[in-house]
Amino acid sequence: MYNCAVLLAAGEGKRMKSATPKVLHKVCGKEMVNHVIDTLREAGIEDINVIVGRGAEKVKESTHSRKVSYSFQEKQLGTGHAVKCAKEFLLGKKGTVAVFTGDAPLITADTVKKLISFHESNGYKGTMLTSIVQNPYGYGRVIRKNNGEVNKIIEHKDCTEEELRINEINAGMYCFDIEALLNSIDKLSNGNAQGEYYLTDVIEILKSNGQKIGAIPVEFEETMGVNSRLQLADVGKVMRRRINNYHMENGVTLLDPENTYINSEVEIGRDTIIYPGNIIEGKTVIGENCILYPNSRIEDSVIEKGVTIQSSVILESRIGENTTVGPFAYIRPESIIGESVRIGDFVEVKKSVIGNNTKVSHLTYIGDAEVGEKCNFGCGTVVVNYDGKVKHKTIVGNNVFIGCNTNLISPVKVNDNSYIAAGSTITEEVPGNSLAIARARQINKEEWVTKRELKK
Structure with missing residues (x-):
């Protein structure tokens, strides 16, 4: 059976009070509409039509990939009316179309599969998702026949006292026989207080033609939609719990899951331990047996196994096995840190390669540099990579010892097995196996203070 989907994503979302289209607000690092698209694809639906309206170009840009x-x-x-706008997409197709909303990102692939299977196996022309809730106030009620088929949907304000006691509500997600939907959509009327065309009226049209309508209940949290910032936070909390539970079930220790923020596309190896306050974003991959102490942010990076990170920021970079980072280090994009490296407190690395077993222990800046293996950077070393117009490259060989408070004025090269004396400003190439000293000779003027009567 051919399956396709129509995704409603045209709403402005006035209650969000935002210049960003509602469906592009992110939940755990991914736009809500892309959560739904990815879920539909996971459920086996490849042909997806997104109905856009307000902010159409922004929505297209975000979903193009x-x-x-x-x-x-x-x-x-x-x-x-939104589904009617997808008429051209549906024409000529036979099979089942799923209709979902771009502001309800918690729906799961299993539920999509169950909905379509239930719909097709029972020969329904329309099937809807419903939820059983304790407090159905404000929601449309689903009235069933004795055989379980849907008899009608009644808005809350139109319910009788008996109908108000029904706690099965319409979730606003459906699947239809495509031909039956096309035959019904043009018969919709906007003769209501809001002057709008409701998809629920298709159910009534199908029933009036003697067609069977089904309904399948799912957990309410799966159907939670977002119309405000408060609801966005509620949905985000549910999504974080799902993500964190997934990682814990796969061997990751989260010491405080409620205060650990992991985006939906992150991969984490088993026996890694993550303390609270960590924010792990983008398509980050973390290996096995890592320790992330509190309050780091890692985005679109690869952290290999055995790495320890403390209170640091790592962006679009790679950290090699058994390396330690932090506290308070800043690894900027396009950096590659080797194995068993020490990146210590208040160290910043930008667009640089650091070789294996190198130590950069504290208060150092390395930018646009290639650093070899088994080097040691003294406290306060600065790679001076910018001349005010252009960034220049510095190359440091293997087994280099750089004394404290050294400036390496790029472009410059420091060859293997060399030493740089503390306090030096290096502007020329340092030969291998040599000591470079680039500082003024110390002069002591005895009794200088006494002669000037400066002694306090």
């Missing part, structure tokens, strides 16, 4: 098609809803006149 997902290889979806688009329909445009110029005016937001209700969910039924």
